[in-house]
Amino acid sequence: MAAANFNATPSKSSYDVVIIGGAMYGSSVAWFLTDNPDFDGSILVIERDPSYEKSATAHTNSCIRQQFSNPLNVKISQFGAKFIDNLKEFMGNDSRVPDLSIQSYGYMYLADNTAFADQLRSAQQVQLAAGAATQLMTPEEISAAYPFYYVDDIELGSINLVDEGYWDGGTVFDWWRRSARERGVEYVAGEVVSMSKSANGTRVETVTLANGAVIACGKVVNATGPRGAMTAKMAGIGIPIEPRKRFTWIFSAEQPLDRDLPLTIDPSGVHFRQDGPKTYLAGGHADHDPAVDFDDFTMDHSLWQDKIWPTIATRIPQFEAIKVVTEWAGHYDYNTLDQNAILGPHSEVENFFFVNGFSGHGLQQSPAMGRGTAEMLTYGEYRTLDLSPFGYDRIAKNTPFSETAII
Template structure:
């Protein structure tokens, strides 16, 4: 844990609680907004970020969502990644990045899920994605290494879908935001003073009381804890997810798409000769965990994940774990979609929460949208109103079906 620091001032126009991917995206977009000339403080409890969701991400991007808004959010992410230097003012220090477009391969083993893939494809095509539906025979012709005896239908998109370097984007957002005057401190928010429908101040663990014009909850899996300081119940909880990097005795001779097996286990290319696999605990064990719990379930690989991988790709009968880790989804139990924008009653408390595993790829659009809200009181680029907190209080879900 990093040593705590004291903010330079006692009053800020915007205070962002959480300095990882979402917090830094918001800070950067805010700092580059020509209509914002105020002060911004980012409070991050651990500036090493080693236990953040950003550090534990599998860093992928896809267009294959079930609602159009999520497709368009990822389309902006793809444009941002591919043109990051231009977005950052042509700074030649900023590296030129791209997306490794091996695509996501969804596999359906029953007619019900096949119909979901067909419905999702129509949404995706209407938004400009290039999703293709493949029969088992067509999958086998393109990717001979798969076993497809149980497959009814597959879905894949090879445009702006695959791996991207989220770590580099995060580093440059943070670095550039600081260059633009955003102050980052290592500290922890422990209390909020709410009066007259606004958060008036935030108390830090080191004792300082910081007054704020607006506060952004970018606390990842701890988002509900931050909301609770303002007396708000937020249906977001840390859910554990496991990742393994493995090598194969017989590597494939073509890139492995990010394959979503009907079992829920997923696996993809990770390097020239290594692969990544991920998955949740057993359904009965997929419960909220302590935000500090990163314990691996070592039996999960041997008893569940590896047999599924070897069955789907017989060439992976002999594989070896290189490294493994546990991370957390900021899981929205209400509808598995983001919660964004201001609270309807505590009007300067702004949500940036509940991304349920697809937050990294949504961070460019969500940071831009949050900055627009903070400066203009409305969304200017994409209308993010469907993500508003009001849907939770009214009980109207905005569900995303394509959750991995």
């Protein structure tokens, strides 16, 4: 992901929309605002790290699924798939934009107990009603289609081979950012360190950068990923977001599989999938999963040895002899209430908008959530998908959004 060349000081002292955070979500919201014919305001995006080296966007595993238990999450991913598969068309048929497609090897959920199997059955009914192509598989059917799995302990599998798998999130991000800038969105390199509010506390009036620049704003969008709670605190708002560390390994196998490996969610929580023609990706986290420092990207090497590799080798005996090619740690912007997004305006600070808390499914949801946020900023309401169930009200009331399919 190439570093961007941003100025350090905004060209103006006031903007209609100030977006704090210029990675996947900041750029999605900015681009969808420029793509809305009813929005004609000025937009400033403030990004603290134009290299994006430590952003959640840079450390993503870039997958998309429709296997959610809540129909709204299914519809959000369906629009995401439509956007990915038709990127060039959405970008006005710009000849520079590449044709993208989803590598639809699917997510394979494996249930090793009746309660989880019933959960997969219930979720499949939701998914089918929303138009997804999820299939339930007995252990015998799994073995016939994917003979490399050990399934003696499995009761049921669930997979969807349509618009579910890997996609090139980096390219979509690059084009959102590039196109937004070409359409007049201003990006600056800087860090917001404080905000001032109106006398009655109902509006953010200015944001101040570390270099001293003070910018007046009509609306403020919090798109700062794992730092979302810190950004909200500047406006006197508390949200249950914290950075949680997630680990990824790319490995090769002495005996590669003879077919694509679906993104397999083992009952242990470890997941692994096809990566390249001869490489595979695995992801997971430690059983003890605390909040971490924003700059903590240290690998836990014992985790691979003690949990990840043994799980992979048990589920796919052919993978007993594997070699790590590369590895990294990234962060989830983890919503401790319900592991789902916080979206839309605050209930009291009316011009402060959230795009936070995606807890690992942010990249795949970025087209629909960016579009919806742009609608809310423009019209004061959602015009396509009704995303109001993700609103701040549920945070204030401590009422979780219901979604059981969390990885």
